[in-house]
Amino acid sequence: MRIQLSATKVHNDFIRKVEDMSGQDLLKCYQCGECSAGCPAAFAMDILPNQVIRLLQLGEHEAVLKSKTIWLCAACQQCYTRCPKGVDLSRIMEAVRDLLMLEHGDRIVIEKLPAETLAEFPQQAFISGFRKYTA
Amino acid sequence: MKRIGVFICHCGINIAGTVDVKRVAEALKDYPGVVLATDYMYMCSDPGQSLIRQSIKEQNLEGVVVAACSPAMHEVTFRKASAQAGLNPYQTEIANIREQVSWVHQDDKEAATRKAIEHIKTIVEKVKYNESLIPLSLSLVKKALVIGGGIAGLQAAIDIATAGYPVVLVERSDRLGGHVGQLSGVYVNFNAARDLLQSKLQAVQANPRIQVFLETEVEELGGYVGNFTAKLKHRGSDGSEPTFSEHTFGAVIVATGHSLRPLSKFGEYGGGRYPDIIDALTFERMLAPDGPTGGEIRRPSDGQVPRQVVFVQCAGSRDPEHHMPYCSKICCMYTAKQAALYRQRVPDGQAYVFYIDIRSQGRDYEEFVQSAMTQHDVLYVRGKVARLYEEDGKVIAWGADTLTGKPVEVQADLAVLATAVMPAEGAVELAQKLRIATDEHGFFSEAHPKLRPVESLTAGIFLAGTAQAPKDIPETVAQASAAAAKVLSLFSQRELVAEPTIAYVDEELCSGCGLCIPACPYQARTMHPWKHKAIVNEALCQGCGACVVACPNKACKLRNLTPSHVLAMMDAYLAEV
Ligand SMILES: Cc1cc2nc3c(=O)[nH]c(=O)nc-3n(C[C@H](O)[C@H](O)[C@H](O)COP(=O)(O)OP(=O)(O)OC[C@H]3O[C@@H](n4cnc5c(N)ncnc54)[C@H](O)[C@@H]3O)c2cc1C
Numbered sequence: 129m130r131i132q133l134s135a136t137k138v139h140n141d142f143i144r145k146v147e148d149m150s151g152q153d154l155l156k157c158y159q160c161g162e163c164s165a166g167c168p169a170a171f172a173m174d175i176l177p178n179q180v181i182r183l184l185q186l187g188e189h190e191a192v193l194k195s196k197t198i199w200l201c202a203a204c205q206q207c208y209t210r211c212p213k214g215v216d217l218s219r220i221m222e223a224v225r226d227l228l229m230l231e232h233g234d235r236i237v238i239e240k241l242p243a244e245t246l247a248e249f250p251q252q253a254f255i256s257g258f259r260k261y262t263a
Numbered sequence: 264m265k266r267i268g269v270f271i272c273h274c275g276i277n278i279a280g281t282v283d284v285k286r287v288a289e290a291l292k293d294y295p296g297v298v299l300a301t302d303y304m305y306m307c308s309d310p311g312q313s314l315i316r317q318s319i320k321e322q323n324l325e326g327v328v329v330a331a332c333s334p335a336m337h338e339v340t341f342r343k344a345s346a347q348a349g350l351n352p353y354q355t356e357i358a359n360i361r362e363q364v365s366w367v368h369q370d371d372k373e374a375a376t377r378k379a380i381e382h383i384k385t386i387v388e389k390v391k392y393n394e395s396l397i398p399l400s401l402s403l404v405k406k407a408l409v410i411g412g413g414i415a416g417l418q419a420a421i422d423i424a425t426a427g428y429p430v431v432l433v434e435r436s437d438r439l440g441g442h443v444g445q446l447s448g449v450y451v452n453f454n455a456a457r458d459l460l461q462s463k464l465q466a467v468q469a470n471p472r473i474q475v476f477l478e479t480e481v482e483e484l485g486g487y488v489g490n491f492t493a494k495l496k497h498r499g500s501d502g503s504e505p506t507f508s509e510h511t512f513g514a515v516i517v518a519t520g521h522s523l524r525p526l527s528k529f530g531e532y533g534g535g536r537y538p539d540i541i542d543a544l545t546f547e548r549m550l551a552p553d554g555p556t557g558g559e560i561r562r563p564s565d566g567q568v569p570r571q572v573v574f575v576q577c578a579g580s581r582d583p584e585h586h587m588p589y590c591s592k593i594c595c596m597y598t599a600k601q602a603a604l605y606r607q608r609v610p611d612g613q614a615y616v617f618y619i620d621i622r623s624q625g626r627d628y629e630e631f632v633q634s635a636m637t638q639h640d641v642l643y644v645r646g647k648v649a650r651l652y653e654e655d656g657k658v659i660a661w662g663a664d665t666l667t668g669k670p671v672e673v674q675a676d677l678a679v680l681a682t683a684v685m686p687a688e689g690a691v692e693l694a695q696k697l698r699i700a701t702d703e704h705g706f707f708s709e710a711h712p713k714l715r716p717v718e719s720l721t722a723g724i725f726l727a728g729t730a731q732a733p734k735d736i737p738e739t740v741a742q743a744s745a746a747a748a749k750v751l752s753l754f755s756q757r758e759l760v761a762e763p764t765i766a767y768v769d770e771e772l773c774s775g776c777g778l779c780i781p782a783c784p785y786q787a788r789t790m791h792p793w794k795h796k797a798i799v800n801e802a803l804c805q806g807c808g809a810c811v812v813a814c815p816n817k818a819c820k821l822r823n824l825t826p827s828h829v830l831a832m833m834d835a836y837l838a839e840v
């Protein structure tokens with residue numbers, strides 16, 4: 129598949145919102161990969177942390193929204209600690225998650241979930257938990 | 264009254280796009296003293312200059328104001344043009360209506376135009392009071408001081424001495440050669456560094472005009488271009504007191520080279536705690552036949568030959584958050600060289616180079632890096648190493664291969680860091696002694712990044728080699744020869760001319776209070792021993808005006824900027840336009 133690049137695409141609204149919400153300049157990242165090299169969750173990710181930023185730089189946020197990586201990110205900030213350019217990737221991950229949840233209705237009504245689903249659901253609760261700390 | 268001509272430059276649209284030049288010319292036409300006010304597209308062009316020359320002759324002009332760009336750009340140009348037409352060059356002044364007017368008021372054309380008119384009137388008033396001056400001539404000592412005995416200092420000293428002038432070469436350590444003396448082979452042909460250096464050392468030893476001082480530093484530098492006085496400090500042998508010697512020089516070349524960012528600064532790579540995580544210079548010594556292992560590659564911890572070696576590029580470079588923001592320029596190339604040499608010496612060994620980008624600009628450089636990958640089988644991995652640590656006798660490297668999008672790990676026997684190139688220790692202190700500038704990192708600043716790359720901003724002091732910025736041997740040698748050429752063009756003059764627009768003392772007004780003497784930042788003022796009046800050393804005075812402000816009696820004055828000049832200028836500036 130060939131990615132179609134265009135001015136409107138690389139400056140799209142979603143990207144701008146990610147930058148606003150995270151307070152990070154996506155173009156500061158020069159793709160050294162040091163974030164991915166140090167990330168403790170990278171082994172389980174489908175795309176690497178640096179690729180999340182790269183896709184956003186290209187306006188390919190759809191691919192990011194579909195990735196598991198944004199949910200596997202533990203917000204540990206290892207990447208931010210190492211990043212030579214001071215990019216706080218954990219905030220970018222957080223912004224993407226927030227935007228996704230705003231779009232699809234953020235609220236989960238726990239009581240309405242079937243019992244068997246609920247049993248498999250620690251992850252979302254976990255994520256919601258640390259959203260309080262980072263957002 | 265003096266007959267003054269005003270020449271207003273459009274500078275293309277740089278000025279005319281914001282300032283209404285026609286209106287400015289109109290406004291100045293009838294100003295007292297002005298006999299001609301005209302505008303032109305580019306005053307600095309040949310036709311622009313000949314317009315000035317012609318007008319001086321035809322209108323018998325006694326003063327000229329060029330309203331144009333900053334005097335730093337073209338004051339010399341227009342003064343020369345005036346002189347060609349027979350007008351004393353100090354009767355020509357610049358009114359800066361570009362940097363100070365059009366460029367800073369682009370959003371208000373009306374105000375810019377009024378400000379330009381005010382500006383020019385002010386300078387017209389100044390010119391009315393200007394005296395005709397003659398440039399000063401100063402003596403010139405045709406002997407050079409070279410500070411630093413690395414390849415840069417050696418080359419500069421050889422070039423100057425070969426041209427017939429004496430050179431004093433000062434080296435802080437106990438041997439000449441600098442870093443090149445510590446290298447093994449050099450890219451791109453693996454020639455022995457020692458042979459390269461030896462040819463230069465022999466040339467220095469064979470030339471009686473070069474006097475070398477080892478274990479010596481510059482303690483003080485005074486004076487000015489053509490007449491520097493230097494006090495050198497020679498380390499005493501075996502802890503005895505240092506000795507000092509004094510010399511005079513006409514020019515100075517600063518070639519103090521570089522240092523490397525110490526391992527202790529790399530917490531992410533062990534901070535120097537692990538014996539088998541070393542920097543590239545230590546590895547270079549290991550490769551060198553005269554090094555501690557006689558050229559054999561043995562890791563420090565147990566003397567074993569490392570089977571897997573990880574090379575980490577950009578260690579401490581290109582990292583504005585934790586280290587240095589700039590690219591160190593030489594490490595992509597020497598890492599390829601080191602990895603290739605490792606593979607030659609340990610044919611069954613595996614070398615990994617972790618890199619972000621590969622910078623290989625130079626003749627045959629890209630081909631050299633390619634040959635490291637193909638001929639020497641070095642595996643390049645695109646991603647910066649995040650962490651190095653030792654475990655069970657192995658150096659573990661955590662990286663990522665950004666091309667496949669996978670995290671990677673190597674269990675290596677040795678890791679080599681291409682640590683950032685930094686200025687030599689003590690560079691900033693030396694800059695203060697020499698009164699030259701450094702950048703925010705401590706590399707000496709050149710006078711102009713494009714057009715004056717080997718001069719410092721202080722006349723007579725030149726820069727060579729890695730003291731100015733990271734560079735490799737060919738570039739260092741080229742810059743050293745360029746700096747030497749600058750010194751030689753200085754020495755080829757019979758005497759030096761200097762600007763006469765400096766301070767003088769009105770002896771009738773001077774009370775001998777001495778307040779101006781400490782005010783002068785250039786030690787240009789002293790007290791006459793029996794007249795008890797301040798005197799100015801014309802060679803040292805830079806015309807800065809600090810003494811003028813300090814003097815309570817208005818006895819200190821600057822030529823062509825006396826109180827009469829300044830008051831007339833203020834009157835013009837404050838008058839309504
Ligand atoms: C690991 C490594 C490998 C390299 N490999 C290559 C290669 O293969 N090919 C290549 O082209 N380049 C290579 N280089 C680059 C090369 O070493 C430099 O280009 C070269 O050394 C620059 O020479 P220099 O004279 O400017 O500085 P230096 O070599 O640093 O010499 C400066 C001299 O000045 C002296 N000094 C410092 N301060 C003072 C002071 N205040 N007063 C008096 N003396 C002073 C120092 O003692 C030193 O002798 C390599 C560099 C490194 C670090």
Ligand code: SF4
Binds near residue numbers: 177207217218221
């Ligand atoms: S914050 Fe997320 S992406 Fe960054 S290192 Fe931690 S887990 Fe990895």
Ligand code: SF4
Binds near residue numbers: 215
């Ligand atoms: S460490 Fe920083 S600069 Fe490097 S890829 Fe990650 S976010 Fe980008």
Ligand code: SF4
Binds near residue numbers: 590
């Ligand atoms: S020369 Fe290469 S290794 Fe050195 S800082 Fe620049 S990019 Fe990094």
Ligand code: SF4
Binds near residue numbers: 784786804810811
């Ligand atoms: S003008 Fe400046 S340099 Fe000259 S004597 Fe006065 S204070 Fe010193």
Ligand code: SF4
Binds near residue numbers: 773774778780796814
């Ligand atoms: S400050 Fe003025 S009055 Fe005092 S010594 Fe200097 S020139 Fe003379």
